[in-house]
Amino acid sequence: MSDVYELHLCGLVRSLPKVRVAPDLSIASFVMLGDTELIEACAEALAERFPRQGLDLLVCPEAKGIPLTHAVARRLGLNYVVARKSVKSYMENPQVEEVRSITTAGVQTVVLDGVDARKLCGKKVAVVDDVVSTGGSLLSLEKLLERVGCRVVLRAAVLLEEGGFDGDLVYLDRLPLFRD
Numbered sequence: 001m002s003d004v005y006e007l008h009l010c011g012l013v014r015s016l017p018k019v020r021v022a023p024d025l026s027i028a029s030f031v032m033l034g035d036t037e038l039i040e041a042c043a044e045a046l047a048e049r050f051p052r053q054g055l056d057l058l059v060c061p062e063a064k065g066i067p068l069t070h071a072v073a074r075r076l077g078l079n080y081v082v083a084r085k086s087v088k089s090y091m092e093n094p095q096v097e098e099v100r101s102i103t104t105a106g107v108q109t110v111v112l113d114g115v116d117a118r119k120l121c122g123k124k125v126a127v128v129d130d131v132v133s134t135g136g137s138l139l140s141l142e143k144l145l146e147r148v149g150c151r152v153v154l155r156a157a158v159l160l161e162e163g164g165f166d167g168d169l170v171y172l173d174r175l176p177l178f179r180d
């Protein structure tokens with residue numbers, strides 16, 4: 001098995017290292033953080049698929065999807081909220097939900113600062129991320145958003161990982177999994 005996967009996306013090519021996440025399973029690790037050319041190209045393609053009306057804010061989970069969300073938000077003329085992975089000392093009345101993910105062992109959390117929770121209350125939002133695999137983190141974030149009185153009207157990601165999430169999702173391409 002080759003140790004990289006060649007991803008062709010928005011007219012660009014990237015070599016993704018294959019990373020083992022279970023004894024017989026590897027993923028092609030997609031990290032667009034810092035890759036301005038890829039972030040801008042994907043944001044342009046994704047933003048075209050967003051509704052021009054009826055969206056108040058974007059929301060993304062920390063951390064890999066933050067620059068992408070920023071670039072999409074700029075194109076739509078919107079602001080965005082980042083859901084954090086842990087409670088910070090400066091947060092006011094933080095709202096917390098548990099997450100399980102295939103790339104991180106154990107239980108993680110998704111956290112909204114109470115200040116952001118107030119901003120989100122009564123709003124229509126799109127949730128944006130770089131890769132969606134099982135959708136576990138996405139659904140935990142949505143549970144949290146629902147709890148703070150916010151409605152998710154769109155989910156968007158650059159890549160959907162094979163055999164994963166089967167709900168509604170706007171995405172640009174699929175990403176294979178590798179079994180041996």
Ligand SMILES: Nc1ncnc2[nH]cnc12
Pocket residue numbers: 027028029030031102103131132133161175
């Ligand atoms: N293939 C992948 N690359 C980076 N992050 C991921 N999270 C889930 N699948 C992933």
